[in-house]
Amino acid sequence: MEISLVKLLSQEGKTESHHVPLEISEVEIGGETYPILESLPVDLTLTHEGNYVLHITGGTKLKAELACARCLCPVEKEFLLSFDRKIDFNLSEEEREDLEEDSSFVDKDSLNVDALVRNELLVQWPIRVLCKDDCKGICSRCGANLNFQTCDCDTTVPDPRMAAIRDIFSKFKEV
Numbered sequence: 001m002e003i004s005l006v007k008l009l010s011q012e013g014k015t016e017s018h019h020v021p022l023e024i025s026e027v028e029i030g031g032e033t034y035p036i037l038e039s040l041p042v043d044l045t046l047t048h049e050g051n052y053v054l055h056i057t058g059g060t061k062l063k064a065e066l067a068c069a070r071c072l073c074p075v076e077k078e079f080l081l082s083f084d085r086k087i088d089f090n091l092s093e094e095e096r097e098d099l100e101e102d103s104s105f106v107d108k109d110s111l112n113v114d115a116l117v118r119n120e121l122l123v124q125w126p127i128r129v130l131c132k133d134d135c136k137g138i139c140s141r142c143g144a145n146l147n148f149q150t151c152d153c154d155t156t157v158p159d160p161r162m163a164a165i166r167d168i169f170s171k172f173k174e175v
């Protein structure tokens with residue numbers, strides 16, 4: 001959803017309220033695509049503080065489907081997002097980048113609500129989630145989900161990467 005900023009930026013001190021549905025049904029983060037299961041409409045208050053400085057506040061709540069870091073089962077996670085950003089439209093995109101202000105959700109005269117939400121999601125996105133604290137993961141040999149079944153694999157067989165590290169250590173000892 002794009003919100004036109006033309007009217008707002010032509011009048012100092014003007015405030016607009018918006019209540020818009022989220023239009024994206026999935027979000028791409030770090031090369032992976034995650035479904036958005038449900039979301040509340042996005043509440044936004046836009047204020048032209050003067051001299052082409054726009055203050056964006058508001059928030060939304062949504063639920064996304066992530067994957068357990070150990071067993072890859074789907075995990076639902078709720079995100080409570082709130083926005084509080086200031087955009088100086090006197091600056092060019094390059095100048096904003098120099099200030100390390102991510103403003104990829106605005107262009108000359110419009111605000112992309114979906115991009116704003118994605119931006120905020122990125123900040124809150126967890127490094128990893130587990131389906132439960134004691135998730136047993138999947139067997140590295142046969143791929144069985146060890147939360148639901150057991151397998152007879154001998155997982156004490158040394159990992160080849162570990163063997164390589166041991167080789168390095170034994171070489172050090174020889175020197």
Ligand SMILES: [Zn+2]
Pocket residue numbers: 068069070071072073130131132135136137
């Ligand atoms: Zn799990």
Ligand SMILES: [Zn+2]
Pocket residue numbers: 139140141142143144151152153
């Ligand atoms: Zn196994």
